[in-house]
Amino acid sequence: MDHAPHLPDPLDGLLGRADELRALRRGLARERLVTLTGTAGIGKTRLALAAAATAAGSPAGGPGARAVRLVDLDGLLDADLLACTLSRALGLPDRPGISELASLGLGLAAGPVLLVLDGCERLAGRGAATVQYLLGACPELNILAVGRRAVGLAHEHEIVLGPLAEGAATALLALRARRQGTPLPLRGSGRSDALPLCHLLDRNPLAIGLAAVQLGELSPRRLMAEIARPSGLLALQGRTAGGEAEPARNRSLRASAEWSHDLxxxxxxxxxxxxxxxxxxxxxxxxxxxxxxxxxxxxxxxxxxxxxxxxxxxxxxxxxxxxxxxxxxxxxxxxxxxxxxxxxxxxxxxxxxxxxxx
Structure with missing residues (x-):
């Protein structure tokens, strides 16, 4: 495995997440398995990518770069297929005569690796056992699991991500609105409109990004009235900072909620x-x-x-x-x-x- 960090670029940076990023970096420096959990749309993947990008260039605890690999587990329908799914996603060669799990372990044991597993809510049962095996078989492997629930292993270090602070929430709304061609001042009446809108959106980054898409056609007050209607919040949809690469579940709040419901x-x-x-x-x-x-x-x-x-x-x-x-x-x-x-x-x-x- 080469050491190129195959990571998407978080386009907006991390408004208001400095403390959480430091906590995540500390966890990765001290623990083999770190899990970043939180509710739908709260920004888990973006924060994980920022921490992983740091690990790729300057790993804690030793010289040289750490190989970083991101695997999205969206399509994992059966936890028994985790080893196969990881091997294919990482481009590892088949090794005749040994099991898929053992082959995966050999591939990940080649050097220092940070494996980012996005969608770790899919790892219940046999998936968790696979993670446990890999940590035992690969001494230089660290795993950052990202999802709506923890993996469920002993010695797992869980970090729970909460809503944005008020200032960061309004700043994110203004940034996304400006990128849509709709300036949103954060002083005077602009702030008096932006802050209650962000509270109505639970200071959730995904909800804020999708709301900003609507500000080209609706004023903040009109948008608040629309959101306050039955199912109005669920109707928010559009493309946010991720563009075409954004998962389908992040293109509408209804899809994001349905994803949690189906689990x-x-x-x-x-x-x-x-x-x-x-x-x-x-x-x-x-x-x-x-x-x-x-x-x-x-x-x-x-x-x-x-x-x-x-x-x-x-x-x-x-x-x-x-x-x-x-x-x-x-x-x-x-x-x-x-x-x-x-x-x-x-x-x-x-x-x-x-x-x-x-």
């Missing part, structure tokens, strides 16, 4: 839908009081709760200790799913009827 079990999907009409800042006891029934009994609800936490669907609320919330995008998608489920069981499926029932 959930049936019980997790049902709990997600029901929690979407519970006021933000709830705890597990409130979830039991409002969401449990014969379809979702207590023990099944607890399992689904843990799954939503692990999958970055349910987040700790910074306002109150022991409280939780759904991000704005996932709350909007959950309400849409609950209306669909409830329309067949409880009449019109309106928000008020859903709140009174659940």
């Amino acid at each position: 959930c079990t049936e019980s997790e999907q049902l709990l997600w839908a029901r929690l979407s009409v519970v006021p933000a800042g709830f705890d597990r006891a409130e979830a039991h009081r409002t969401c449990a029934d014969e379809l979702l009994p207590g023990h099944r609800l607890d399992t689904a709760w843990e799954g939503l936490l692990d999958g970055s669907v349910l987040l700790a609320d910074t306002v109150g200790r022991g409280r939780y919330r759904l991000p704005a995008l996932l709350r909007a998608y959950g309400r849409e799913q609950l209306r669909r489920l409830a329309a067949g069981r409880h009449g019109d499926g309106s928000a008020e009827s859903l709140r009174s029932h659940y």
Whole structure:
């Protein structure tokens, strides 16, 4: 394997992520397996690429460059095929007479390598075992796993990425709007419009980028009114900084939410839908009081709760200790799913009827 860093170029830099980038670099310097997790659209891949680019030129802990390889696991449908998928993506030769996994290990043991696995939520079960084997077989291998849930191995160092700070969120909105040919001043009335818009978007970088695309046709206040409508947030779509290279799930907020939804079990999907009409800042006891029934009994609800936490669907609320919330995008998608489920069981499926029932 050569040492050329096969990495996409993060076009916008990393507005407001300096502390997170330092934390990620420190983790990569100290740990063999680092996982960067967070909710849909929060900017995990962009941050990982910035950290990997640094590792490619100046690895921690030794002289010389470290080979950096990025593998997107979007198309991995079965974790049992991880070794084959990695071998093909990395262009490793076939080695007759030995297993695909052993061959992969030999290919990655040739020198210092940082392997970036984007989409590590696909690694449950056998995929995690493959990662464990590679770390044992390749002493100079480091893995940066990026996704909505951790790999689930011992000694895994997890870093959770949260929303942008207010200043960084408004700066990103202005930058993306300017690239669309729509200057957005951040002083006076411009800031008074930009800041509430960013809060409505949960200070989520993907949502901000897609909202900026609309600012060529809509004023910030009109856009806020559109987003506040039922499913208005989910309607945001367009091409952001990644252009043609952007994954399909990043070209609309609905596609991004659907990606997370498809990764959930049936019980997790049902709990997600029901929690979407519970006021933000709830705890597990409130979830039991409002969401449990014969379809979702207590023990099944607890399992689904843990799954939503692990999958970055349910987040700790910074306002109150022991409280939780759904991000704005996932709350909007959950309400849409609950209306669909409830329309067949409880009449019109309106928000008020859903709140009174659940």
